[in-house]
Structures are given as C-alpha cells and as structure tokens.
Amino acid sequence: MTNTGIFKLAIASGKGGTGKTLLSTNLADYLAQKQAVLLADMDVEEPNDALFFDAENKVITPQYKMIPDWQSDRCTLCGDCTRHCKFHAVIRLGDFVMVFNELCHSCYACSDLCPEQALPMKPYRMGETSHQLLNQLQLVESRLDVGQEQAVPLIYATQKYIRELENKPAIQILDCPPGTSCPVVAAVDEADFVLLVTEPTPFGLNDLKLAVDTMRQIDKAFAVVINRQGMGDDAVENWCENEGVKIAARIPYDRQLAEQYAAAKLAWRKNTALRKALEELAVLIQQKQVQYA
Ligand code: SF4
C-alpha cells in the first residue's frame, strides 16, 4: 500500500485485446472531470494511451539503466565476473570481457565483486518517459527505445518518475502490459488494487484464471471487469462466482464502442452502458480510497 493518501489502481489483463486500454483511458478521463487524475501507460513496449488525448506541451525525460563498463587496463582476466552473473550477461572471450547490455539486469554483482574494480557501472539509455497535462489529467507514458527488450527496468523507472513528481494526483491509474509475466508483476507492484479486464469467451476465461492466479501469488487485492458482455457465454461469470471473485463492472458488447475505440476516441460521454460501468468503478474507487487511507 502506498500510505501516502494516493490510491493507485492498476488495470491489467491476462492477454492483450480484452479492453484494458479502453477502460484505462475512459476511466481516467471520466474521473478527471471532477478531480485530478494521473494515467500512466506502463505498457512500455507498445504504449498507446496518449493517442486518445489531445494533450500538448509534452515533456520528455530520457531513462537510463546502469550496466557495467569493462575497463581493460584494470582487468586481470580472472573470470570471476562471468561466474557471478546469473543472467549470462557478461562473458570472457580470450583477452576480452564482453557485457551484453540487453541481458544485463543491473544487479551490480559483477561490478561489486570484481577484485580489480574493472567493471564500474555506467548509465545506458533504454527509453524515455513523456509527461503531458490536459486540464485535470496528467498523462505519463514510457516507451522503450527501438532494439531494447527489457520492459521491467523502464517500468520501475516510470514508477520512480511518478513517485518523484511534485504535483501528485490522489488517484493514479496504471495501464499495465498484458499477460502474467515479469512486466505485469512489476507494473502492479505499487498498486493498491487491481482491475483484471476479461471477455466472456473460453480464451478470456483461460487467461483470467492465469491472471487471478498471479494476483493471488503476489497477494494483490483485485476484482474483475467483464468487457464485451453478451458476446460469449456465462463461463466467466460462473467461474468468478465459484471462486469468490468480485465482478466490479460489466461493459456490454457494442459495435459502435469498438468502432470508436479503433478510431482512438473516448466513448464514455456517448455510450450510456460504458458510462454506467465507469460510475460503478468510481464508487468502488471511493470505497477503496477510504479503506486504504
Ligand atoms: S572479475 Fe574483474 S578482473 Fe576478473 S575478469 Fe571480470 S572484469 Fe576482469
């Protein structure tokens, strides 16, 4: 829990395409009509929340991770560093020590344990964070540079960026990467509560089970939002009931909603069913804010 008067709501899903971005962007915009809100796109490999807003005056901050920088003049080629790296990111090849930046997890082990201090850590650019303000909505979006593969360090750097903001809204919505692997676990790390977005199909249920399992393993409080309700069957509803999983809102399947989303338009003002779902979630957020205050 943040214990700072700030409520962090993560929006996640077991797979892509379930409506996570639809919910994140519309919920942030809906809440921002009455109060200051921060929306952070943590899907650093493919961020797209900003497409839904006409925000200007973007402030860009480059983001770096620390990697070891081999100093050949100090190195005795003892090979200790290759044994200490759990990620096989540093190897000795003849008279050279090579560091693979993409594999490095910035754990400092090789640098700290090198007997000759021949691996000092140096900053290495991995991506950037953009920050925009649109009335009461702050929009933060991080993006990996082309060729960069590790999402987790940039997700943590984004969380640090948000923590260090001078003007922090009391409600922060974190649009997480899809799936159940390390980037999602990192993205929900600081969240007080998680909404898992799913759809009423066999695929949706399968991936929801994985997502719920992940949340239980990392001990995160969560509830489910069913998107495109009416499109499939009742299996998700039945499974949630049997598992004691709360369904916080349902967004009915609506072709116009899908068309508006595809055109990167916020739909909540014109779509009554979506607005009703957002109203229900706003009440839930109020309750959770009190609970975690
Ligand atoms: S541990 Fe240090 S001295 Fe030994 S091979 Fe690696 S860089 Fe060189």
Ligand code: SF4
């Ligand atoms: S900092 Fe850690 S992950 Fe990176 S090369 Fe050194 S031991 Fe490996």
